[in-house]
Amino acid sequence: MAKYIGILSGKGGVGKSTTAINLASALNYFDKDVTVVDGNLSTPNIGLYLGVPIVPINLHHVLRGEHHIFDSVYLHPAGMKIVPAGISIHDLKTCVPENMPPALAKLNNTSDFIIVDGAAGLGKEAFATIGSSEEIIVVTNPELPAITDAAKTVKICEELGKPVIGIVLTRTSPKNLDVSVNNIETIIEKPVIGIIPEDKAVRHSLVRKDAVVYTYPNSKAAIGYKRLAANILGQHYEPEVIRKEGWLFNVLKKLGI
Ligand SMILES: Nc1ncnc2c1ncn2[C@@H]1O[C@H](COP(=O)(O)OP(=O)(O)O)[C@@H](O)[C@H]1O
Numbered sequence: 001m002a003k004y005i006g007i008l009s010g011k012g013g014v015g016k017s018t019t020a021i022n023l024a025s026a027l028n029y030f031d032k033d034v035t036v037v038d039g040n041l042s043t044p045n046i047g048l049y050l051g052v053p054i055v056p057i058n059l060h061h062v063l064r065g066e067h068h069i070f071d072s073v074y075l076h077p078a079g080m081k082i083v084p085a086g087i088s089i090h091d092l093k094t095c096v097p098e099n100m101p102p103a104l105a106k107l108n109n110t111s112d113f114i115i116v117d118g119a120a121g122l123g124k125e126a127f128a129t130i131g132s133s134e135e136i137i138v139v140t141n142p143e144l145p146a147i148t149d150a151a152k153t154v155k156i157c158e159e160l161g162k163p164v165i166g167i168v169l170t171r172t173s174p175k176n177l178d179v180s181v182n183n184i185e186t187i188i189e190k191p192v193i194g195i196i197p198e199d200k201a202v203r204h205s206l207v208r209k210d211a212v213v214y215t216y217p218n219s220k221a222a223i224g225y226k227r228l229a230a231n232i233l234g235q236h237y238e239p240e241v242i243r244k245e246g247w248l249f250n251v252l253k254k255l256g257i
């Protein structure tokens with residue numbers, strides 16, 4: 001039986017897709033079998049982010065009733081499975097988001113976790129993600145417009161009977177933490193279960209079309225996502241201590257001293 005987790009935010013561009021991909025990769029690091037579904041049906045980017053923009057059968061084919069959901073699952077080299085959405089205008093025009101929950105329900109015995117990357121806003125697509133998920137994670141940046149939208153998203157999810165397990169705070173830096181974590185928890189009335197710092201490695205991983213957890217496992221963002229995954233699994237996680245040896249150490253080591 002898979003656990004279905006939807007990733008939503010309200011505001012766009014806060015780091016939902018990055019979180020969906022990297023939470024999946026981090027759960028995979030803890031030996032979990034994970035499928036990431038691109039539930040952002042009008043502007044999908046999971047496939048683009050992971051280097052598989054065009055596949056023969058995608059989620060839109062499934063939602064149009066042309067294929068079984070199993071035909072749209074692809075194994076990514078990073079270890080997770082992905083269900084990309086179609087990027088064409090035809091896909092956009094013919095899409096029925098309401099078909100997503102019953103289609104995704106069929107993945108139930110195929111993974112430990114199904115992570116659904118949601119769309120921004122609180123329209124039909126976001127509702128399809130809520131309808132497909134058992135639990136929701138709300139992503140926000142530490143800025144008031146994003147926090148306000150996150151609070152609204154939490155309320156809607158809970159009205160629909162979908163518990164929000166917590167907030168993931170992304171792109172934090174010493175400069176932008178103008179709203180403290182405590183204040184964010186008070187405003188949204190949910191615990192912050194993950195903090196992902198602003199990290200150049202995220203952009204570098206995008207260039208490599210892969211998860212930052214997989215490509216830069218010791219980066220600050222990767223460690224943040226592994227902490228989040230450990231939190232969700234109720235496991236303890238200590239990042240490896242990377243020793244940076246100086247040139248003298250390396251010379252002595254080569255000399256066997
Ligand atoms: N921790 C981070 N550090 C730096 N850049 C990030 C981080 N998280 C996300 N980004 C960047 O922010 C932009 C928006 O992220 P994305 O995941 O696409 O947001 P959303 O899915 O909410 O629209 C992307 O360019 C992404 O690379």
Ligand SMILES: [Mg+2]
Pocket residue numbers: 016017018040045117118
């Ligand atoms: Mg996105």
